[in-house]
Amino acid sequence: MARYIGPKSRISRRFGEPIFGPDKVLSKRNFPPGQQGNNRRRKQSEYGAQLAEKQKAKYTYGVLERQFRNMFDAAAKADGITGEVLLQNLESRLDNVVYRLGIAPTRAAARQLVGHKHIVVNGNVVNIPSYQVKPGDVVGVREKAKSLEVIEAALAGFNHSKYPWLEWDENSKSGKFLHKPDRADIPENIKEQLIVELYSKQ
Incomplete structure (x- = not known):
């Protein structure tokens, strides 16, 4: 069973959120990983924001790229708002x-x-x-x-x-x-519309 097994605190620091649950490292080092991570002020591009949101969703729910893409394709074909259906299907795992x-x-x-x-x-x-x-x-x-x-x-x-x-x-x-949960009831801080916009370009 494939799953992410890399450093989890590093991922949480990248997004500034406890992606994998409570993380003591995040409270001590609440800036991105890497050299001078807390001094970087580079503006994020539109594509960068969309990609980051997809990555956040993947790590949050523990889904790898191909599986996530398949779930998005299924959500796009289903009735309803694609982004919300995607999150509902992730919650239904x-x-x-x-x-x-x-x-x-x-x-x-x-x-x-x-x-x-x-x-x-x-x-x-x-x-x-x-x-x-x-x-x-x-x-x-x-x-x-x-x-x-x-x-x-x-x-x-x-x-x-x-x-x-x-x-x-x-x-x-x-x-x-x-x-299936209503979008308002899902507590995850995920901007699903950015994920829809990202895949619509591909």
Whole structure:
């Protein structure tokens, strides 16, 4: 399973945001990486801004280039506003749903749980992180994995009312995917229109 395995703090510093979750380095060095990173004042071009937004989205959701392009093409063919549909499809990925439900502390950890067959969808084990969860699907923890320390630690004190498109059942350690999220409810700081503009040039 291909995924980004490079230095994560460096990526977070490039965008000035905790892309991969809370990052102590970002609070200490909140300027771009590289020599004299905090002294650079070069104006970003329109293309540079569009490219940066696409890169940010890819790193945030843990999707590589070809997969991201395929998701964009699918969103462009679907009904609705392309940028919003793209973000909704990214939010519907199984690894992201596991993360949003609080079962894992980060998307990378969620991807690992899925890959190791600790997650079930409608009672069946699914080990494909990119699996598209559909409205009405129930995503939960496999029975023998419910006592895993990483899952218990992640769920402890997690606010399950944060995301209105998900409904959590504490007894069964599972959550129902009620519907695809509205754009206003997606907390990620991504300007999806810039991504649409970038791909429209290609």
